[in-house]
Amino acid sequence: MTLSKESQTFLENLRIYLFASNKKEDEVNELMEELEDHLYEAEQNGKSVEHIIGKSPKAYMKEIEAVVETDGRFWLIYVPLILLNAFAYLIMNKAIADERDYSMLALIGNPLVFIVTLLLLFGMYRFLAANKLSKKVTVILYLLMGIAPFVMFLGILVGDFFIETPVLTISPAMNIAVIIAACIIFIAAALYWKAWISVIVPAVLYIPQVILRYIDIAEETKLIVILAIIIVFSLSLIIWQLIQYKKDN
Numbered sequence: 001m002t003l004s005k006e007s008q009t010f011l012e013n014l015r016i017y018l019f020a021s022n023k024k025e026d027e028v029n030e031l032m033e034e035l036e037d038h039l040y041e042a043e044q045n046g047k048s049v050e051h052i053i054g055k056s057p058k059a060y061m062k063e064i065e066a067v068v069e070t071d072g073r074f075w076l077i078y079v080p081l082i083l084l085n086a087f088a089y090l091i092m093n094k095a096i097a098d099e100r101d102y103s104m105l106a107l108i109g110n111p112l113v114f115i116v117t118l119l120l121l122f123g124m125y126r127f128l129a130a131n132k133l134s135k136k137v138t139v140i141l142y143l144l145m146g147i148a149p150f151v152m153f154l155g156i157l158v159g160d161f162f163i164e165t166p167v168l169t170i171s172p173a174m175n176i177a178v179i180i181a182a183c184i185i186f187i188a189a190a191l192y193w194k195a196w197i198s199v200i201v202p203a204v205l206y207i208p209q210v211i212l213r214y215i216d217i218a219e220e221t222k223l224i225v226i227l228a229i230i231i232v233f234s235l236s237l238i239i240w241q242l243i244q245y246k247k248d249n
Contacts, residue, residue: 017125
């Protein structure tokens with residue numbers, strides 16, 4: 001069953017819109033199959049996409065959104081797991097470096113940045129899926145989306161220098177507990193998502209740092225070694241993804 005490019009584009013946009021609207025995946029898949037059949041039948045009879053969805057794809061998407069049930073697991077499971085995983089990356093660097101002071105601004109601000117970023121990301125996907133935009137506008141939106149969290153994190157980092165907030169200082173034993181907790185979070189995320197990349201990435205990032213702490217070489221050399229490991233790993237990951245893409249196609 002081959003659909004026109006217009007129908008395929010609409011189905012892709014609708015799937016993205018419903019995903020960004022936090023709708024149940026099984027219901028979305030069932031709906032997409034039914035709609036694909038309707039579009040195919042319409043096209044076989046010489047009718048266009050508008051015959052099924054009307055002249056406004058955005059209005060049709062909103063109608064579908066109201067019908068499909070919301071997936072409550074997103075805010076109860078997915079978001080907390082994403083936040084914990086991201087937060088584990090933030091605290092692991094400090095813990096490995098034995099930096100045991102945590103400002104309340106960073107402890108509260110960083111999770112808020114993650115939540116705001118998620119909301120902005122889903123809002124952007126919904127907007128792009130429901131509206132026909134030029135490539136230039138789309139690129140600008142993606143650039144702004146990429147810059148926004150960086151600016152927010154930078155604001156928290158700079159704010160730490162100028163705004164006095166209470167500082168939480170943990171003991172060496174607690175620092176070890178933080179490292180263990182972060183490792184457990186990485187493993188839990190890998191098991192839940194069934195993607196071992198959640199363990200491999202932090203292992204590549206942090207294990208060399210731990211090893212190099214006990215090797216008597218210059219700090220500049222340590223930095224070069226760590227950067228080299230990250231670059232080699234990143235290139236290997238890109239090559240592996242390209243190979244998988246070629247196999248799938």
